[in-house]
Amino acid sequence: MNKIILITGASSGFGKAAAERLAARGHIVYGTSRKPFLHETVRFLQMDVRDAESVKTGVETIIEREGRIDVAICNAGMGIGGSLEMATHEEIELQMQTNFMGCVNVCQQVLPYMRKQRSGRIINLSSIGGVMGLPYQGFYSASKFAIEGFSEALSAEVKGYGVTVSIVEPGDFKTGFTASRKNSDATMQSEAYGESFRRSLQIIEKEENGGLAPEVLAKTIERIVNARCPKLRYPVANLEQRLSILLHTILPGNMFVNVLRSYYKV
Template sequence: MKKTVLVTGASSGFGRATAELFAARGWNVIATMRTPQEIPGTFVTRLDVEKPETIRAAVDAGLAQFGRIDAVVNNAGFGLFGVFELTPDEKVREQFEVNVFGVMNVVRAVLPHFRENKGGCIVNVSSGAGVFGLPMISLYNASKFALEGFSESLSYELGALGIRVKIVEPGGVTSTKFGERSANEASTLSSDVRDYDVFVSAASEVFAAMRASRSAGKDATSEHVAEVIFEATNDSSDRLRYVATSDILPLVEARRQTSESEYMAFMRARVGPKLRASPHRAQSARP
């Protein structure tokens, strides 16, 4: 019997590549997105993670189409880029509605079915930002840290029921529309506060250098990340985390394999002191 996977955020990027890969490997695919568009070889239906009624409807439609769901890939998400103080409250809440509460609502919708089947797999797409903090993405960091904590705790609860939980951690793959949306979100965060100008300029240079190194990486593609998602879904072991792109390995290893003091020194050498604006320079940036 063919297995069935439900993928959220399948209109582009990791989600679309994942839907296409699973279909090519012989799976039934329920490809979900806010605005449905055809993906050959898949069953497409609407799902907006901010609207629980569409989540329930998508799960029901997938079950009606294929009779069962064996795995869920929670991929839908976006990132806010900007200084925390200047981010409106409604955008803060939206960041968590999509990246955290949306995932929780999808999981809640499929768990009765997984319990009935006495098995299933939940793959939550996190990020390097779920492992280490970076300037200018404090809210995205917060949402992904929350996702990682939720996923780890959930894995203990569901493991006893034969339901596996996996976390996939990609870096900033430049071929997706994720960066495009983040840039659009950042452009809406205008403010009359000029004290951060020097810092923001320096931080932007750091991120530009990081993007350049990512684009040179052979595994920094949506297709490669989809392969890791497929691997995690089919891995029956108790392994929880899968780092999907090599560009973030140095930061991941620094976070997980060194002491706190060594890690903080490592990070501050890269994204700390260079971004500290002297009072004189900050003052000169004001109109």
């Protein structure tokens, strides 16, 4: 059966690839962007996920037009690079408001309809950075750890209403994410962190630019949409990154921190 699907951040990267893939399969896909545009197969809505009113209006528009909402994919997000010590409150707020509160806003708006339907599927984009604390992407990691905890608890609360929650944990992918990362000026110019940050950033950007194509992740999203009984977590990463997730679970904490320090040349 064709589903009514909302996907935030559909103008680029994962969101674009997943929206186009799902629309090509016959689903009715509403994509969002802060600057919407006409698209052949995806219906675009204006939405800034940081603004709860803007999310409410977008969700109400879908309900008015379609009468229901089957799948919500909370994908919109961005990254801040820099030291934890030197991050400004504006940077931290931008990071948490976009990635974490953006996801919360969408979930809170779609849930009343999904509960009433007694069916629905929520798919939240975390990251490998939601599994381990990535140096110089610390607030990004914090926003994704928040999504992990929120989504796991939400899954427990809404399962009884026929709503499933899944978390997607991508490793490095080649998308618009790298170019739109906001790097901390204070860290760049810092005597304490500047050199180390620039070294790490080179590694981070090289991995992302050489990363998997977003279409790989779009396939996983389609699999979750179609699954009879979706899993809670879906890591999607290359072998090395999947191995790092395994190491994170088996190595003593301090030893894993040393692995991170050495890998990112901190």
